[in-house]
Amino acid sequence: MAKNIILLGPPGAGKGTQAKRLEETRGMVQLSTGDMLREAMASGSDMGKRVAAIMDRGELVTDEVVIGLIEEKLGQGTSGGVIFDGFPRTLKQADALGALMARLGRTLDAVIEMQVDDAVLVRRITGRYTCGQCGAVYHDETRPTKVAGTCDVCGSTEMKRRADDTEEALKTRLMEYYKKTSPLIGYYYAKGQLRSVDGLAEVDAVAAAITKVLDKV
Numbered sequence: 001m002a003k004n005i006i007l008l009g010p011p012g013a014g015k016g017t018q019a020k021r022l023e024e025t026r027g028m029v030q031l032s033t034g035d036m037l038r039e040a041m042a043s044g045s046d047m048g049k050r051v052a053a054i055m056d057r058g059e060l061v062t063d064e065v066v067i068g069l070i071e072e073k074l075g076q077g078t079s080g081g082v083i084f085d086g087f088p089r090t091l092k093q094a095d096a097l098g099a100l101m102a103r104l105g106r107t108l109d110a111v112i113e114m115q116v117d118d119a120v121l122v123r124r125i126t127g128r129y130t131c132g133q134c135g136a137v138y139h140d141e142t143r144p145t146k147v148a149g150t151c152d153v154c155g156s157t158e159m160k161r162r163a164d165d166t167e168e169a170l171k172t173r174l175m176e177y178y179k180k181t182s183p184l185i186g187y188y189y190a191k192g193q194l195r196s197v198d199g200l201a202e203v204d205a206v207a208a209a210i211t212k213v214l215d216k217v
Contacts, residue, residue: 003028005081008184009114027080030082030083032086034086036073089180110195113197116200118174132160136153
């Protein structure tokens with residue numbers, strides 16, 4: 001049975017990874033705000049032109065526009081259910097999404113919070129690096145290259161780290177998350193929709209925990 005869910009969690013909690021798993025295993029559709037905005041601008045549709053005009057002016061896209069994009073997406077091939085990733089971020093957006101789902105006769109079946117320990121998350125993110133040639137992912141502590149500075153897969157010595165994967169940048173992003181998005185945890189708990197999983201477990205273990213939640217709701 002199709003389920004519609006929200007994945008909640010701070011930057012680096014693994015929401016994107018788990019969303020991709022759900023797309024592959026359950027035929028769900030990931031609705032990422034960033035992806036939807038890029039797709040809209042590339043499509044040349046009326047909504048896309050509106051988004052492009054807003055972005056060209058250097059302004060933030062309004063909640064009304066994002067809800068409009070979501071409504072468009074929900075009308076396209078989402079019979080397997082959807083995963084909201086990166087939206088809602090605020091209580092106002094949560095209210096707007098709830099109203100939209102009700103108007104379309106769709107339900108929000110679960111809000112899955114991927115719980116993390118901040119200190120562990122910072123170590124996990126700041127230790128990440130990738131091969132600039134083949135994209136293989138490594139970590140200073142948990143998965144270093146066998147030969148320092150050389151990719152195990154392709155032998156390249158071009159290693160890269162994301163500019164925003166520094167401790168200072170990550171703590172700024174975490175603070176932004178806790179200020180704006182963490183109130184959603186209480187909001188959905190009060191509605192009886194909140195479920196929590198250990199976001200720092202192994203990828204397969206997190207996927208199994210999410211599947212367990214989905215099978216129960």
